[in-house]
Amino acid sequence: MPKPGPREVMVKVSAVSLNYRDAAMLDGAMDVAPGDVLVPGSDMSGEVVAAGADTTRFKRGDAVISADTMNWIDGPAPPYETNSVPIIGRLAEYVCVHEEQLVSPPQSLTHAESSTLPVAGLTAWFAMVELARVRAGQTVVVQGTGGVSLFAVQFAAAHGARVIVVTSSADKIERAKALGAADGVDRQTTPDWDQAVLAMTGGLGAHQIVEMSGGDNVARSVQALALGGRISLVGLMGSTEMRAPIIPMLFKRAEIVAIGVGHRRAQEDMVAAIDRLGLKPVIDGTYSFEQVPDAIAHLRRGPFGKVVVTF
Template identity: 55%
Template sequence: MQRFAVDSTINRWEIPSLGLDQLALRAVPRPTPKAGEILVEVEAVSLNYRDAEVADNGMGNALTFPFTPASDMAGRVVAVGEGVTRFTPGDRVLSAYIPEWIDGVPLSWTQAPTQGGPIPGMLAQYVVTPAEWCVRAPRTLNAIEASTLPVAALTAWMALVELGNLHAGQSVVVQGTGGVSLFAVQLAAAHGARVIVTSGSDEKIARAIALGASHGINRNTTPDWQHAVLELTNGRGADHILEMTGGNNVERSLQAVTQGGRISVIGLLDSDRLSLPILALLASRASIVGIAVGPRRALEDLVRTVDLLGIKPVIDATYAYSQVPQAFAHLRRGAFGKIVVRVSEA
């Protein structure tokens, strides 16, 4: 029989004001679900680059302090409030990043706040959340693996499958080897696409090829990587490019994309600005689309796909709950795949 803790206090990571260096573990009362809410024992929290930025500078969010960072959670329902029928105690769940975006056309940012800023995040032993803000976890993944899906995997899914209409025989350029990029490699390969990875590390390129990529381009030895993409595609260019860098790199993506292809802007590793010639964009007939994760319904679709295809998230490192500062430090250094905090041993 599943046994749940009943302690009156829990431990939660908080910052008293902006600054990741102020992160500290605090004892707080154990929350109780109200009508429409569920109490979740958090088992694992996956970290995203955004989580560190929100804690450091807010990223434009008006945070309420003390603030708990991190948006991605996998856990187990402990109790349900009055009127909840979506889940029952014992169910395994994931948090939805933009919880009020259920489906269809997205709401404005002010109407659709995000988990982990401005909504308080998940780095706690227990969280109370509206039942509508969660989805069922995949059957084929453990909590550590499942916690990586709500932001990184769903972003790749939206860029390639939901919005990109990816299909077999197409070519995809994936920039870097972080969480979104490696999910994109696996999803594209599973759909029968040809995947080209760009990275500054030959070792990481080899690992990405082992995950399903067809080719790799070292952007340090080949800074004008767009020419290599054209060579690999016999001059045609790639159907999809996941743009993770920003700045002048977008112009290279534009040169590497096929006529009428798609550039999904996801990251801003070099710059939070885009720089490209308008005439070249007009001539390419390419679509440049911003990807900001996706709705709850798409996360549910992704979960079913993960179970069906047997996709396993790439975890670079797992940290104990007491090691959250070290986990963020690893995140800042860069990772091959995801960094996950193990909150409980469940």
């Protein structure tokens, strides 16, 4: 049983949402803190059961969710230490966390639902709302139907934008439409999805694109972009590199902005919006702690939404 230090609280974990980086860490594809034991998991929801000295933000009995960024409360750029150590070790029955790395969850969500917010939810919110200021009258292309993508669909639609989802099946398109998407492109049957987006927008293109693949797919995103449009670079499911033609980018005055989660203030804004709008995260599978290997396998298959482990 861990013991909270000064300004730390001990949280009894109720649910942990898995992210692709958890599998990547297990595969050795991402750097982690040195040591013999790797405890994955960064997204958690639970209840404070003990507080260390000088703790003021939370008390025993409070519901909390993790804040994935270290020492980045607000501002245009994170301090260096935010990215120096990965936030992991939450896949445990009890964890001790500094009080500054916790946020109150939405009152309208369960622990399982709230656990999906710190990475997937906040990444989508930071890309769509905090940085790009999505608004009515815009067209937004969202690639994929994983956790970040479906949050992006919901947030963009809630702000009045027309959302086009690019995914791998007609069934997923219909499920995305139920969340607020207006149109969809099946990239299996229409690999030139950028041309389909241009046709859907009368040749104007999309004002915003959530790029989830990387590699050569970035070139298609550039082609599908409207003049003055923005590409939010979130995923690297296809490649850790990106390739795109410079001349179309110059002509379109394109912006490519890398998104790596966000700060705590934006997370608190998102929580308030979720309560006000009544948005519900999409959970594709829920597993017990003993079923973590099955949950990881589900994650590798590519879920429609999130995979959650409950205690």
